[in-house]
Amino acid sequence: xxxxxxxxxxxxxxxxxxxxxxxxxxxxxxxxxxxxxxxxxxxxxxxxxxxxxxxxxxxxxxxxxxxxxxxxxxxxxxxxxxxxxxxxxxxxxxxxxxxxxxxxxxxxxxxxxxxxxxxxxxxxxxxxxxxxxxxxxxxxxxxxxxxxxxxxxxxxxxxxxxxxxxx
Numbered sequence: 150x151x152x153x154x155x156x157x158x159x160x161x162x163x164x165x166x167x168x169x170x171x172x173x174x175x176x177x178x179x180x181x182x183x184x185x186x187x188x189x190x191x192x193x194x195x196x197x198x199x200x201x202x203x204x205x206x207x208x209x210x211x212x213x214x215x216x217x218x219x220x221x222x223x224x225x226x227x228x229x230x231x232x233x234x235x236x237x238x239x240x241x242x243x244x245x246x247x248x249x250x251x252x253x254x255x256x257x258x259x260x261x262x263x264x265x266x267x268x269x270x271x272x273x274x275x276x277x278x279x280x281x282x283x284x285x286x287x288x289x290x291x292x293x294x295x296x297x298x299x300x301x302x303x304x305x306x307x308x309x310x311x312x313x314x315x316x
Contacts, residue, residue, distance in 0.1 A: 229287070
């Protein structure tokens with residue numbers, strides 16, 4: 150899963166700062182829709198170092214949780230954390246597709262989301278089901294928990310990126 154995340158977010162690292170710089174009007178309109186969207190838009194890491202720090206923070210979490218789940222090899226907190234991250238990574242694809250539709254064109258991460266995250270996540274889910282480590286109920290519940298934690302997690306990562314990437 151960390152490899153899938155790294156490939157997907159590598160695309161974001163390469164394209165996000167330039168994309169943000171080219172879409173200030175659209176981002177301002179989005180921010181004007183409500184407070185939550187305004188907070189997300191204003192929290193965006195806008196330079197390559199800031200984006201790299203934000204991605205690095207999340208990647209460390211993916212590696213740690215994956216290592217914990219791999220070492221545990223059974224149901225428990227580490228597996229639930231792993232399937233929570235897997236669920237949010239998978240559901241995140243639909244956010245990218247929606248953003249590409251909303252902005253009527255390319256959006257950072259949409260190619261990797263569709264080409265890498267969907268098949269990679271489905272492969273991992275298939276392996277987890279085959280090993281009888283997950284049920285449909287656990288997959289749905291952990292994905293929904295991940296979805297609930299997604300915005301706070303992204304805001305934290307971007308905030309760290311902006312703070313640590315100053316200079």
